[in-house]
Amino acid sequence: DRSYRIAVIPGDGIGKEVVPEGLRVLQAVSARYGCRFRFDDFDFASCDYYLRHGKMMPDDWKALIGGHDAIFFGAVGWPEAVPDHVSLWGSLIQFRREFDQYVNLRPVKLMPGVPCPLAGRKPGDIDFYVVRENTEGEYSSIGGRIFPGTEREVVMQETVMTRVGVDRILKFAFELAERREKKHLTSATKSNGISITMPYWDERVEAMAAGYPAVRWDKYHIDILAAHFVQHPDWFDVVVASNLFGDILSDLGPACTGTIGIAPAGNINPDRKFPSLFEPVHGSAPDIAGKGIANPVGQIWSAALMLDHLGETDAAAAIVAAIETVLAQPHLRTPDLGGPADTVTCGRAIADAL
Amino acid sequence: DRSYRIAVIPGDGIGKEVVPEGLRVLQAVSARYGCRFRFDDFDFASCDYYLRHGKMMPDDWKALIGGHDAIFFGAVGWPEAVPDHVSLWGSLIQFRREFDQYVNLRPVKLMPGVPCPLAGRKPGDIDFYVVRENTEGEYSSIGGRIFPGTEREVVMQETVMTRVGVDRILKFAFELAERREKKHLTSATKSNGISITMPYWDERVEAMAAGYPAVRWDKYHIDILAAHFVQHPDWFDVVVASNLFGDILSDLGPACTGTIGIAPAGNINPDRKFPSLFEPVHGSAPDIAGKGIANPVGQIWSAALMLDHLGETDAAAAIVAAIETVLAQPHLRTPDLGGPADTVTCGRAIADAL
Numbered sequence A, B: 001d002r003s004y005r006i007a008v009i010p011g012d013g014i015g016k017e018v019v020p021e022g023l024r025v026l027q028a029v030s031a032r033y034g035c036r037f038r039f040d041d042f043d044f045a046s047c048d049y050y051l052r053h054g055k056m057m058p059d060d061w062k063a064l065i066g067g068h069d070a071i072f073f074g075a076v077g078w079p080e081a082v083p084d085h086v087s088l089w090g091s092l093i094q095f096r097r098e099f100d101q102y103v104n105l106r107p108v109k110l111m112p113g114v115p116c117p118l119a120g121r122k123p124g125d126i127d128f129y130v131v132r133e134n135t136e137g138e139y140s141s142i143g144g145r146i147f148p149g150t151e152r153e154v155v156m157q158e159t160v161m162t163r164v165g166v167d168r169i170l171k172f173a174f175e176l177a178e179r180r181e182k183k184h185l186t187s188a189t190k191s192n193g194i195s196i197t198m199p200y201w202d203e204r205v206e207a208m209a210a211g212y213p214a215v216r217w218d219k220y221h222i223d224i225l226a227a228h229f230v231q232h233p234d235w236f237d238v239v240v241a242s243n244l245f246g247d248i249l250s251d252l253g254p255a256c257t258g259t260i261g262i263a264p265a266g267n268i269n270p271d272r273k274f275p276s277l278f279e280p281v282h283g284s285a286p287d288i289a290g291k292g293i294a295n296p297v298g299q300i301w302s303a304a305l306m307l308d309h310l311g312e313t314d315a316a317a318a319i320v321a322a323i324e325t326v327l328a329q330p331h332l333r334t335p336d337l338g339g340p341a342d343t344v345t346c347g348r349a350i351a352d353a354l
């Protein structure tokens, strides 16, 4: 019935300033495209909450938000007060694991009005997705240390890849590629150096590719792939990667388009057994928090990713188009893009452009 | 007595074309700076050798070249005839391990005449080193597979860091930073995600830093560090990284300066118990091999790194200056840089410029 329950978690710092702009745009979309939202606010998964309760989230957090259709997330982290490994592993990483959000999806798109660090590239030249495995691989937490504090000290950590884990991320990526115009998939590997897990990854890519004859695919070792992101960003359409490689590529990609400050991310459970989470890539930015000058585009773009996931693809496309319209106008850009607009002005302009 | 025995291994493809230019420049240096070289040629560590003998190297390879002062290497690999994991693991990776070449050193320098993919950067803006751990870490070969071919299949691979291995690469990097003008070291980490080995790496960096009070140091997670290479390459002086992270950064850095085709690498055993190996970063380039148009700069720059390692620092600096002089002249550039010069013309010009 096109009505969605959204758990809203602003988190820390500028999260609290940009989330309202995301909601403003979602409300505008609702009026225009006839989908309905119920927004439930939650104050946990923030360092404020941690300082009051000694933990990042209440014990019943899964019950509180597990039934929602999606989580609309701001940013978490306040390193001055709470170390990152406490705040991030106690919230974001929990969501990813417990809600089995096994896809981390990030668009890499050169937008108008955003200064591009690459020479001679213009909007339209760069437009691809990084599809990152988000639950296993190099982030395993398995391992340990022997002979601590001595010259013989050795530290080990496992990379763990499962058939189920690798196949489902590849399936998501191939299906995404199949739906896109270029139908091109690139796999990030390092099978010439990481000699056990990476050849396995390659093997599964090859097996999966057989089921998608319409998709043209290739693979590059992560070292030269990172280089190609800089030298040939126009080569890519859908790039699929393990947890660590995807982490690197999904910061490097936005850096190449100058958009780290406005890029969105989806932490997605494609099976819809659990809610997916949508967040801007920028963090809580303690240095500019409270000033009302944060750029709300990443949060608003995250709303578009969320709508895409919910099946509201027209509304999602309309938001991206509205963002492009506004970014093209210098007086509507926030200070990080050299403009004079504050957070609310920019957010309102995007809502109005819809 | 400033006389050096050099094992010369051209290897495959354009390796055979660019190595002679490296030797030409070394001969010119010898005349001018009074150091003497004895060059011994070897045909192994090449796919030709493999096709004739069924192995990449003779059984006594360590005896044949282990007593030399350095190895001057071209390129290995001919994927059409021999798979990369056979040719590379049977030669280059052997040298690194058996000769304990635990430092992989790569300069990242924006050179005149090289088109830079980054907007608005000019020669002099970017000038740093990537110091990569070259023997352990993520390239461990330890691990395996369980339940192969079934839905329960799981593949694991260990990352292994030893106190000895981590400390010695950090020591090399801090000492290099201490000798440089900016005295600035950046450590690549990912302790917010790779929760066992990377916090250990951070711990050792902190401990090592205490011994180098003149060196200013910082650390970045690899994802944002890769982004900074693109957005702020001028921030860096010496970047130290694990085997995998260093592999990525030492391709990404040269990509940012447009120099992957001319960058050099040193595989160094700083203790001088074994010979160190110097090679251009570009591979054997089967597509242009035999045409006499390969760019010899990477090989010649490798000769400079080799001289630096041997203590011939004036001669090393002179080679780099000669490369810069020649690259600044359009008619002396090879086709990959848009020029008309062939391999020999470019190599001779650099030798003459000395």
Ligand SMILES: CC(C)[C@H](C(=O)O)[C@@H](O)C(=O)O
Pocket (backbone or CB within 6 Å): A192, A193, A223, B088, B247
């Ligand atoms: C060929 C490969 C194993 C090697 C590596 O990853 O070390 C290469 O990329 C390099 O950087 O020398």
Ligand SMILES: CC(C)[C@H](C(=O)O)[C@@H](O)C(=O)O
Pocket (backbone or CB within 6 Å): A088, A247, B192, B193, B223
């Ligand atoms: C905070 C950190 C653990 C996280 C990650 O590496 O996954 C972040 O870099 C991201 O990309 O969301």
